[in-house]
C-alpha cells in the first residue's frame with residue numbers, strides 16, 4: 001500500500017473510543033474492528049490466550065509446564081507525532097490502562113505527544129584486563145578502528161544488508177590496567193542483544209592482539225544511552241480542571257509541587273519513576289520486549305549524575321500550560337524473539353501500528369509520560385485511592401453477578417454512593433435488570 005493510502009486510512013482512525021471501558025471484551029473487539037484498528041480475524045484471534053499455546057511456549061523457554069496469562073488491554077486517546085495510536089498494554093495492575101488513556105486525553109488537548117528518538121544503537125562491551133600500557137593500547141585501538149569496524153561488519157552481513165552495522169568504537173579506561181571497548185552497533189528493528197554479544201566475542205581476539213591485554217567479559221550494556229527517546233507533551237491548564245478543582249492552574253501547580261518532591265527526595269523519585277515504568281513496561285510486555293533490560297537501563301539513567309532523579313520533568317509553559325518531558329534509554333525490538341514466535345505479540349505490534357523498533361520506543365515512552373502525569377494529577381488532587389476504588393467497584397459488581405456493560409453501570413453507581421458492599425451491588429443489579437425487562441415489554 002502506498003504511503004498516501006496508509007495516511008488516508010490513518011486519518012479516519014480515531015484513538016478516542018467513547019464508552020469503551022464500559023463495554024464487554026467481546027464488544028470492545030468489535031469496536032476495534034468497526035473503527036478499523038483490527039482486522040476481523042485478528043479480533044477473533046484475541047480471544048482467550050490469543051493463539052498462544054504450549055508448542056509456542058516450549059520453543060521460547062525451558063522446562064515449560066503450562067502457560068501464564070495476563071490481561072491485554074488498549075490505552076486510548078494517544079496522538080503521537082500527529083497520528084492517532086492505540087497502545088497495547090499487558091499488565092496485572094488495575095488502573096494503569098485507564099490512567100494512561102485519561103492522561104493521553106489531557107495531552108491530546110495540547111496537541112498530543114511529540115516523540116524524538118535516537119538511532120537504534122546497541123552497545124557491546126569487551127573488558128580488557130592486564131593491559132601493559134593504556135596509552136599504547138588506546139593508540140593501537142584508535143589506529144585500528146576502521147579495520148575493527150570492517151571486521152565487525154563482516155560478522156553481521158545480514159544486519160548490514162538491512163542498513164544496520166557497526167558505527168563507532170569507543171575506549172574507556174576503568175583502572176590502571178583495565179580498558180573497556182564499546183562497540184556501538186545500529187541494530188535496526190531488533191534489540192540486537194544476541195547479535196552484538198556474538199560480534200563482541202568474535203572481535204575480542206583482535207582487541208587482545210592490538211592491546212596486549214587479556215579479554216574478560218564480552219556482553220552488551222543495558223545502559224543503552226545511545227538509544228534514548230524523548231517525549232514531550234503539553235496540557236492547557238484549563239484541561240486540568242475538574243468538578244472538585246475548578247481552577248486548572250491550581251491543579252497544574254499541585255502537579256509541579258509533586259514534581260519538586262521527586263526532585264528533592266530519592267524515596268519519592270523511585271515511586272515517581274515506578275509510575276513512569278508502569279506505562280513503559282506494560283507496552284513492552286504486550287509487545288514481547290525485554291522489559292528487564294529497559295528497567296535496568298532506565299534506573300541507571302535516572303542516577304547518571306550521581307543521585308537518583310525523576311525521569312520526567314514537568315514545568316509551567318509560556319501560556320500557563322503544563323509541560324512535561326520524559327527522556328530515557330529504550331532498546332526495543334519489533335523483529336525476532338517473541339515477535340517471531342508469539343502470536344499475541346505479533347497482534348499487539350499490529351494494533352500498535354508500529355513502523356519499527358524506534359517507533360515502538362516512542363510509543364512506550366509516550367505511555368510512560370502519560371502514566372506519570374495521571375499519577376501526579378491523582379496524587380496531588382483527589383488522591384490515588386479514588387481511581388482504585390472505582391476499579392474495586394467493578395470487581396464488586398462482577399462478583400455480584402453483573403456482566404458486560406452492566407459491570408460499568410453498577411460500578412458507577414457504587415462509586416457515586418461510595419458503598420462497595422456486594423449486597424448493595426446485587427440490589428442495584430436487580431433493579432437495573434428489572435428496569436430493562438420492563439422497557440422491553
Ligand code: MEV
Nearest residue numbers: 271272274275375376384
Ligand atoms: C502505582 O503503581 C504508581 C504510583 O505510585 C506512581 C506515583 O506515585 O507517582 C501511583
